Amino acid sequence: xxxxxxxxxxxxxxxxxxxxxxxxxxxxxxxxxxxxxxxxxxxxxxxxxxxxxxxxxxxxxxxxxxxxxxxxxxxxxxxxxxxxxxxxxxxxxxxxxxxxxxxxxxxxxxxxxxxxxxxxxxxxxxxxxxxxxxxxxxxxxxxxxxxxxxxxxxxxxxxxxxxxxxxxxxxxxxxxxxxxxxxxxxxxxxxxxxxxxxxxxxxxxxxxxxxxxxxxxxxxxxxxxxxxxxxxxxxxxxxx
Amino acid sequence: xxxxxxxxxxxxxxxxxxxxxxxxxxxxxxxxxxxxxxxxxxxxxxxxxxxxxxxxxxxxxxxxxxxxxxxxxxxxxxxxxxxxxxxxxxxxxxxxxxxxxxxxxxxxxxxxxxxxxxxxxxxxxxxxxxxxxxxxxxxxxxxxxxxxxxxxxxxxxxxxxxxxxxxxxxxxxxxxxxxxxxxxxxxxxxxxxxxxxxxxxxxxxxxxxxxxxxxxxxxxxxxxxxxxxxxxxxxxxxxxxxxxxxxxxxxxxxxxxxxxxxxxxxxxxxxxxxxxxxxx
Numbered sequence: 001x002x003x004x005x006x007x008x009x010x011x012x013x014x015x016x017x018x019x020x021x022x023x024x025x026x027x028x029x030x031x032x033x034x035x036x037x038x039x040x041x042x043x044x045x046x047x048x049x050x051x052x053x054x055x056x057x058x059x060x061x062x063x064x065x066x067x068x069x070x071x072x073x074x075x076x077x078x079x080x081x082x083x084x085x086x087x088x089x090x091x092x093x094x095x096x097x098x099x100x101x102x103x104x105x106x107x108x109x110x111x112x113x114x115x116x117x118x119x120x121x122x123x124x125x126x127x128x129x130x131x132x133x134x135x136x137x138x139x140x141x142x143x144x145x146x147x148x149x150x151x152x153x154x155x156x157x158x159x160x161x162x163x164x165x166x167x168x169x170x171x172x173x174x175x176x177x178x179x180x181x182x183x184x185x186x187x188x189x190x191x192x193x194x195x196x197x198x199x200x201x202x203x204x205x206x207x208x209x210x211x212x213x214x215x216x217x218x219x220x221x222x223x224x225x226x227x228x229x230x231x232x233x234x235x236x237x238x239x240x
Numbered sequence: 241x242x243x244x245x246x247x248x249x250x251x252x253x254x255x256x257x258x259x260x261x262x263x264x265x266x267x268x269x270x271x272x273x274x275x276x277x278x279x280x281x282x283x284x285x286x287x288x289x290x291x292x293x294x295x296x297x298x299x300x301x302x303x304x305x306x307x308x309x310x311x312x313x314x315x316x317x318x319x320x321x322x323x324x325x326x327x328x329x330x331x332x333x334x335x336x337x338x339x340x341x342x343x344x345x346x347x348x349x350x351x352x353x354x355x356x357x358x359x360x361x362x363x364x365x366x367x368x369x370x371x372x373x374x375x376x377x378x379x380x381x382x383x384x385x386x387x388x389x390x391x392x393x394x395x396x397x398x399x400x401x402x403x404x405x406x407x408x409x410x411x412x413x414x415x416x417x418x419x420x421x422x423x424x425x426x427x428x429x430x431x432x433x434x435x436x437x438x439x440x441x442x443x444x445x446x447x448x449x450x451x452x453x454x455x456x457x458x459x460x461x462x463x464x465x466x467x468x469x470x471x472x473x474x475x476x477x478x479x480x481x482x483x484x485x486x487x488x489x490x491x492x493x494x495x496x497x498x499x500x501x502x503x504x505x506x507x508x509x510x511x512x513x514x515x516x517x518x519x520x
Contacts, residue, residue, distance in 0.1 A: 058419065073423050080420055083516035084438040093424045126516045 008034045008070025008147035008180045010055055015064035016205075017050060024050045025061075026205035032148075034070075037174070037181040039191040041234055042201030042209075048184040051206065052150050055182060070147030070180065075137050078157040081125040087136050088112070088121040094143025111139040114173060131162040135169065142177045151183040155190065164222075167193050171219045188238075192230035193220045200237040210237045303485035308492070311485040320474070325493065327470040328459050331387055335394025336455050343402030343451075344444060348436060350403065351410020361407075364400055372397035372458050380466050389466035390459060397458040398451040405447030409440035442517020445508045452505055456498045471497075 012030040016023065024047040032038050040048050053059040056072055073094070074080075081090045091111055095104050112118055115135040125133050134154055141149050155163045167190060174181065185191055191198050192214060200210040212233055216226035285305060291297065292304035299307070315321035350357050350364075375396050379389035413436065421435045463472025471494050478487035509518055 056423075058422070074419070076416055076419070079414065079416055082417065082420065082435070082438070084441070084513045093420075096424060124512065124516060126519055 009067065010069075010148060010180070010182065011067035012051075012054070013065045013067070015054060015061045015066060017047075017054060017059065017062045018205075023205040025054065026207055028064075028207060030199070030208070032180060032182055034147075034180055035178055037183065037194055037196045039183045039185060039195035039198050040201060041185055041188055041191045041198060041238075042206060043203055043238065044186055046201050046204050047206035048186075048201060049152055051201075052152050052182065052184050056150050068148075071145055072148045072150060073141040073146045074150040074152060075134070075141055075154040077153045078130070078133070080137050081133055081140075083125050086122050086124055087117060087128070090125070090136055091139050091143055094140040094146065096144075098144060107143065111143055114142075114176065115139045115169075129162075130158050131166060134158065134166060138170065138173055142173060142179070146179065148180045148182070151181060153185055153187075154183075156185070156187065163187075163190070168219055170194065175218075188231050188234045189222060189227075191234060192227040193222065194218070195230075198230065198234065200234055300482060300484065303488055307485040308488045311483070312489045312492075315474075315486065315489060321489075321493065324469055324471050324474045324490070325497065327387075327467070328463065328472070328494075329497070331390040331462075331467075331470065332394060332452075332455050332459050334387070335391040335459075336398060336452060338391070339395045339398040339402055339451065339455075340448060343399045344406050346399075347403040347406020347444075348410060348432060348440070350407040351440070352432070352436065357407065361404075364404055367396075368400035368404060370396075372454075373461055376462070376465055379462070383466075385466055385468060387467070390462040390470070393462040393466070394455040394458050398455050401454065402447050402451045405450070406440060406444055409443035409447070410436060412443075413439045438513065442509070442514045445505070445514060445517075448508075449502060449505050452502065453498070456494070456501070460494060 010030070010032040012028050015025060015028045015030075017025040028051070030038075040051060042048055050059065052074070054061050054066055055068070056074055057066070057068065082093075085093075088108060091108060092104070095107055098104050098107070108121075112121060115138060117132060117135060117139075120128065120132070125136070128136070137154070155166045158166060171194065183190075183194060195214055198212050198214065199208050200212070201207070202209040210233070212230060214220075214226055214230050216224060220227050289305055292299070292302060296302075303311075312321070350360060372393050375393055376389075379392045383389040383392055417435055417439050418431075421431055426435055459470070460472035460475065463470035464476040467473050471490050474490040475487045478484065478490065508514070
């Protein structure tokens with residue numbers, strides 16, 4: 001299936017959003033270009049998830065406009081898989097607009113192989129560990145014709161070691177199936193290891209406080225100079 | 241469908257839980273599952289036997305186990321018991337299926353439409369709190385004697401709780417399921433049948449079991465007044481003839497049949513597609 005990024009784009013034009021009296025996002029401009037991995041970090045409750053919801057179209061902005069070009073899929077923090085469907089049935093959701101059954105079968109085998117879950121096709125989500133479930137979510141969003149992945153703290157519910165493993169897993173999968181990614185996290189290690197560009201958000205209402213680029217190739221170790229430098233900068237920005 | 245309940249995949253990410261393993265083994269052991277209830281049953285039979293043997297109560301007020309057994313054989317030989325069982329089962333089945341066929345879709349619809357909920361829930365609640373027995377005069381007036389009044393009463397007793405339980409189930413579906421559905425373009429009937437319904441199915445199965453219990457209770461009362469056969473009518477007849485041994489025999493059959501059918505309904509909870517609803 002898609003092994004290179006097609007033209008996809010996400011643009012915020014002067015977007016503001018408020019819930020009642022509470023302004024959550026204020027005058028934000030943002031352009032995510034095709035194939036880019038943008039990570040949003042910021043203090044908890046600053047409006048990161050609201051930004052993702054605005055990007056996905058789940059929320060309509062109170063002011064400004066959002067341009068979306070490409071098929072968007074979201075990886076959620078947890079419980080995004082349908083518990084009544086098996087691993088392969090969940091992944092099939094991502095392939096549901098493909099009519100060619102031979103192609104579906106081939107793609108399914110490839111995806112299961114990609115996430116190393118051969119033999120677990122007929123298992124249900126509650127029979128898997130947290131890390132395995134998130135791998136199935138990754139396979140589902142990478143299936144078929146998706147262009148843009150929105151990731152809402154996808155590894156935050158996992159233990160530390162699994163989180164480290166999942167970061168590597170994501171990098172590996174994106175090598176094979178590149179996508180445009182907007183990744184929300186409060187974990188600065190995650191941001192430094194994964195991002196092409198990191199946007200440090202201010203307290204609510206969220207504005208981009210600092211934008212920094214990480215040029216080192218992926219996968220990046222936690223001890224890599226570029227990662228440490230990026231983490232230092234983020235920590236300084238967050239006043240920590 | 242492949243049954244793979246309790247299968248925990250091997251692998252580094254799966255944590256072994258010895259305590260859970262021990263409790264699973266205990267659960268699988270046949271002794272507590274069958275042994276303990278059998279002991280209780282024998283205990284109760286023994287107490288019953290002692291009370292009737294010592295004539296603590298007169299025989300006409302509390303028949304002995306032997307008299308009940310004799311009455312059971314008598315009813316079987318006469319063919320009345322089998323006939324009554326079939327009549328009651330038929331009425332419960334029709335009333336219950338009708339109620340499920342209308343109550344579950346109503347609940348799904350109400351769960352998805354706020355305005356409809358606002359409009360209908362007070363009325364549904366009103367009817368839910370009306371004892372089904374209050375409908376007996378209407379049932380007889382409208383449907384006379386026979387299957388129909390009993391079926392009507394079972395429907396009235398089970399439709400409202402089923403619809404309300406399904407509606408409440410829909411209201412508690414995690415919003416993330418609908419967000420995923422939106423990502424993958426599920427709309428309209430497909431959303432209802434492939435997301436909403438399976439998401440609420442474990443709760444619907446529980447509601448079905450509860451409603452079935454209600455219908456089995458109601459059938460006895462319904463048949464006492466609106467029918468010429470059936471298990472409820474059997475008890476009424478026994479009471480008229482002061483044959484409490486026969487009444488107890490019918491009571492035992494009602495209890496056993498109720499339990500048996502509930503066990504059958506409980507099998508639904510073992511379907512692999514609903515196991516998640518009972519395991520977390």
